[in-house]
Amino acid sequence: MNADLTDDELAFQDEARAFLQAEFPADLQAKVDANIRLSREDLIRWQKILYKKGWAAPSWPLEYGGTGWSHTKKHIFATEMGSIGAPEPVAFGMKMVAPVLMAYGNEEQKQRFLPDILQSNAWWCQGYSEANAGSDLASLKTTAVRDGDDYIVNGSKTWNTYGQYADWIFCLVRTDNTVKKQEGISFLLIDMKSPGITLKPIVLLDGHPEINEIFFDEVRVPAINLVGEENKGWTYAKVLLTHERANIAGVPRGKRRLKALKKLAADTQDGDGCSLLDNPAFRQKIAEAEIELEALEYAELRTVASLTVGKAPGPESSILKIVGTELAQQIDELFVELAGYNSLPFVPQQFETGFEGEPVGPGNAAASALTYFNNRKATIYGGSNEIQRNIICKAVLGL
Amino acid sequence: MDFSFTEEQQMLQESVQKFVQKNYDFEVRKKLLDSEKGYSEQNWALFAELGWLTVPFAEEDGGFGGSAVDLMVMMEAFGKAMLVEPFLPTTVLAGGLISQLGSAEQKAELLPQIMEGSLQLACAFGESGSRYNLASVQTSAKTSGDDTVLNGKKIAVLNGCSADRILVVARTSGEERDRDGISVFIVSAGEGGVSINRYTNVDGQRAAEITLNGVKVSSAKLLGEQGSALTALETAVDRATLAVSAEAVGAMDAMLQKTVEYSKVRKQFGTPIGTFQALQHRMADMFIECQLARSIVLMAAMKLDSGASETEKAKAVSAAKSRIGRAIRKVGQEAVQIHGAVGVTDELDIGHLFKRVTAINVTFGNPDFHTARYSAL
Ligand SMILES: Cc1cc2nc3c(=O)[nH]c(=O)nc-3n(C[C@H](O)[C@H](O)[C@H](O)COP(=O)(O)OP(=O)(O)OC[C@H]3O[C@@H](n4cnc5c(N)ncnc54)[C@H](O)[C@@H]3O)c2cc1C
Numbered sequence: 001m002n003a004d005l006t007d008d009e010l011a012f013q014d015e016a017r018a019f020l021q022a023e024f025p026a027d028l029q030a031k032v033d034a035n036i037r038l039s040r041e042d043l044i045r046w047q048k049i050l051y052k053k054g055w056a057a058p059s060w061p062l063e064y065g066g067t068g069w070s071h072t073k074k075h076i077f078a079t080e081m082g083s084i085g086a087p088e089p090v091a092f093g094m095k096m097v098a099p100v101l102m103a104y105g106n107e108e109q110k111q112r113f114l115p116d117i118l119q120s121n122a123w124w125c126q127g128y129s130e131a132n133a134g135s136d137l138a139s140l141k142t143t144a145v146r147d148g149d150d151y152i153v154n155g156s157k158t159w160n161t162y163g164q165y166a167d168w169i170f171c172l173v174r175t176d177n178t179v180k181k182q183e184g185i186s187f188l189l190i191d192m193k194s195p196g197i198t199l200k201p202i203v204l205l206d207g208h209p210e211i212n213e214i215f216f217d218e219v220r221v222p223a224i225n226l227v228g229e230e231n232k233g234w235t236y237a238k239v240l241l242t243h244e245r246a247n248i249a250g251v252p253r254g255k256r257r258l259k260a261l262k263k264l265a266a267d268t269q270d271g272d273g274c275s276l277l278d279n280p281a282f283r284q285k286i287a288e289a290e291i292e293l294e295a296l297e298y299a300e301l302r303t304v305a306s307l308t309v310g311k312a313p314g315p316e317s318s319i320l321k322i323v324g325t326e327l328a329q330q331i332d333e334l335f336v337e338l339a340g341y342n343s344l345p346f347v348p349q350q351f352e353t354g355f356e357g358e359p360v361g362p363g364n365a366a367a368s369a370l371t372y373f374n375n376r377k378a379t380i381y382g383g384s385n386e387i388q389r390n391i392i393c394k395a396v397l398g399l
Numbered sequence: 400m401d402f403s404f405t406e407e408q409q410m411l412q413e414s415v416q417k418f419v420q421k422n423y424d425f426e427v428r429k430k431l432l433d434s435e436k437g438y439s440e441q442n443w444a445l446f447a448e449l450g451w452l453t454v455p456f457a458e459e460d461g462g463f464g465g466s467a468v469d470l471m472v473m474m475e476a477f478g479k480a481m482l483v484e485p486f487l488p489t490t491v492l493a494g495g496l497i498s499q500l501g502s503a504e505q506k507a508e509l510l511p512q513i514m515e516g517s518l519q520l521a522c523a524f525g526e527s528g529s530r531y532n533l534a535s536v537q538t539s540a541k542t543s544g545d546d547t548v549l550n551g552k553k554i555a556v557l558n559g560c561s562a563d564r565i566l567v568v569a570r571t572s573g574e575e576r577d578r579d580g581i582s583v584f585i586v587s588a589g590e591g592g593v594s595i596n597r598y599t600n601v602d603g604q605r606a607a608e609i610t611l612n613g614v615k616v617s618s619a620k621l622l623g624e625q626g627s628a629l630t631a632l633e634t635a636v637d638r639a640t641l642a643v644s645a646e647a648v649g650a651m652d653a654m655l656q657k658t659v660e661y662s663k664v665r666k667q668f669g670t671p672i673g674t675f676q677a678l679q680h681r682m683a684d685m686f687i688e689c690q691l692a693r694s695i696v697l698m699a700a701m702k703l704d705s706g707a708s709e710t711e712k713a714k715a716v717s718a719a720k721s722r723i724g725r726a727i728r729k730v731g732q733e734a735v736q737i738h739g740a741v742g743v744t745d746e747l748d749i750g751h752l753f754k755r756v757t758a759i760n761v762t763f764g765n766p767d768f769h770t771a772r773y774s775a776l
Pocket of ligand 1: 125126127128129131133134135136158159160161162211377380381382383384385386387390665667668672675677678736737738739740741743
């Protein structure tokens with residue numbers, strides 16, 4: 001038993017590293033390092049560079065313009081990306097709607113939508129949750145009623161990430177009220193420019209309007225935008241939810257952040273004449289996070305190894321989601337702790353592109369609390385950690 | 400043994416509760432945060448009228464009595480509604496320093512103005528290299544003749560935005576972390592050489608970074624004896640630490656109560672989420688944390704009001720601040736989590752309570768600092 005890479009994989013690792021070093025734009029790297037939020041344009045620009053290289057969609061099969069990489073190579077690439085902080089493709093298009101289209105869409109839909117996703121010409125967002133349908137998603141109420149060649153959509157979705165950037169939204173809508181709730185749901189693609197759609201931004205605790213409430217008022221959607229069969233949407237969505245969880249462990253990002261944390265700790269005075277890196281209590285906490293990350297990394301490698309020998313992704317992905325998000329939150333707290341008083345200023349604009357005022361606090365210390373607050377979301381979305389634990393209880397422990 | 404509040408304390412508690420109920424709902428507070436000053440001057444005048452601004456002061460100084468339990472009662476009620484008026488920096492911190500160090504003239508000039516509500520103060524002690532060590536002071540004060548010249552930079556100065564005067568902690572002699580050689584000067588906000596970078600904190604409180612560039616003050620502005628202000632500063636900060644700890648107890652109680660209520664009305668899978676045992680046990684743990692936090696703050700308040708030694712008092716405050724830090728993380732994080740997505744939005748009070756207690760956890764020393772201080776004392 002060993003965790004060694006083959007010569008071919010090592011060569012690929014070198015290639016990926018060299019490519020990222022050469023092609024990840026310096027201005028984006030500077031923003032990532034300074035905790036400045038990447039804009040829509042930034043993300044698209046980077047995605048197009050990956051597309052030119054043929055690496056935009058590592059998880060897609062070759063026939064759709066993917067890479068055809070092995071699970072190990074995908075893992076290597078994700079690791080290299082994460083370790084410099086290069087953003088992953090925006091998941092909604094690439095990792096969420098695309099796999100559903102590949103599996104259940106018709107030929108015409110695939111041709112119409114997949115190339116634009118691959119080339120980042122279209123930004124997608126996800127319209128699942130509703131005010132009263134969160135963890136219990138199947139109780140959603142937004143309706144789509146067939147009217148000739150169209151569906152008429154009414155209702156509202158909420159907690160929608162970056163709908164303000166989106167060209168398209170994939171929605172779960174109710175098409176049959178008379179059956180068991182899971183059996184009356186359909187998967188519908190809606191053009192965000194359709195008349196009758198309005199967005200109400202929702203500001204998060206870090207001051208950023210990252211999510212929206214979306215209202216649908218008599219929105220006409222061509223019936224050709226229905227994916228698969230009517231009333232089968234729930235089955236399709238469940239497939240998507242497992243994709244949503246792939247790569248969720250965030251090991252490379254965790255490593256990168258812990259490295260940054262240690263560097264910052266070495267430069268931060270503890271008030272008693274030593275640096276926080278030499279402060280025994282703080283040092284111990286960093287070590288604990290590092291150890292947790294090692295365990296998580298090998299938990300993830302075990303999944304990669306079992307995928308490599310042809311096993312389907314199972315409920316292990318719940319472990320990666322739970323531990324990955326909780327460890328990320330633990331690291332968020334370490335940054336706040338390190339920053340001390342400098343975590344307190346609430347000046348979110350200084351972490352946006354183009355800020356020209358006088359910065360408050362040293363470096364990006366004042367981003368630490370913003371990140372801590374914002375990232376509480378990670379244990380709530382993508383199937384909350386309570387729901388993940390329920391999955392483990394049911395699917396693994398047989399409880 | 401008698402753990403009940405005196406009649407006066409009960410009246411104080413009721414008076415704050417009544418005010419909060421009538422004048423301080425979440426929407427009103429939001430408007431205050433968006434206003435230029437970040438708090439209501441009208442409320443401040445009302446606080447003066449109600450006698451609240453006298454609470455931290457001794458009777459001989461014209462105050463309500465200055466007991467720590469009184470302060471605790473008040474701050475806890477403040478915490479539930481997240482009051483943003485600068486009570487703590489003006490009366491507890493700066494007022495606490497003046498009542499300990501001030502000459503008879505200085506007290507006669509300043510204390511009545513504080514209690515009448517006509518003076519806003521800030522206390523500038525923190526520096527970029529000091530972290531939580533109050534003895535770590537690099538801001539320099541060089542005296543020649545009748546004048547002293549101040550140079551340095553102060554960070555995280557609460558109420559530094561609105562203060563008419565700033566109590567600047569500076570070093571008149573000695574090396575960076577020496578306990579001797581620390582003095583306090585009363586500096587007008589508008590003094591030449593004072594520059595104030597104003598900002599809002601994550602919890603909505605206003606603060607500032609203050610740069611002193613050759614600020615000249617006369618000897619009349621020295622508060623207390625030259626070079627020996629550290630003990631008084633520690634006492635004032637300890638009292639402020641107790642005050643924010645009590646405030647956190649109030650805020651945590653509010654979070655617990657709101658979370659439990661929410662779990663009874665929020666339905667998923669056809670049942671209130673409060674019926675899921677996975678969540679029930681976590682709310683039971685939140686309750687336990689709230690109770691332990693309340694208990695240890697009570698201990699510290701009673702210790703401060705007792706004849707215990709200064710060391711024992713300091714130790715009690717550190718015990719409280721360290722322990723409530725654990726409660727803050729547990730209660731705050733669970734309250735957000737159990738609310739789901741709405742908990743991470745700016746729209747609900749839960750998120751704001753979470754931010755306030757998070758800020759309290761950092762203010763005047765985090766749990767690690769106070770645990771270390773406790774074990775060293
Ligand atoms: C920042 C952010 C971005 C999001 N982006 C999107 C998006 O783009 N598109 C989209 O469709 N949705 C999005 N979501 C919504 C997300 O999927 C939901 O928040 C999530 O499903 C939880 O639903 P809820 O918030 O309604 O919480 P609820 O379901 O009301 O849950 C409240 C609490 O109860 C717990 N709970 C619920 N059921 C159980 C149970 N059976 N046992 C134990 N505990 C339980 C939950 O874990 C949670 O702690 C986003 C959410 C956030 C926070």
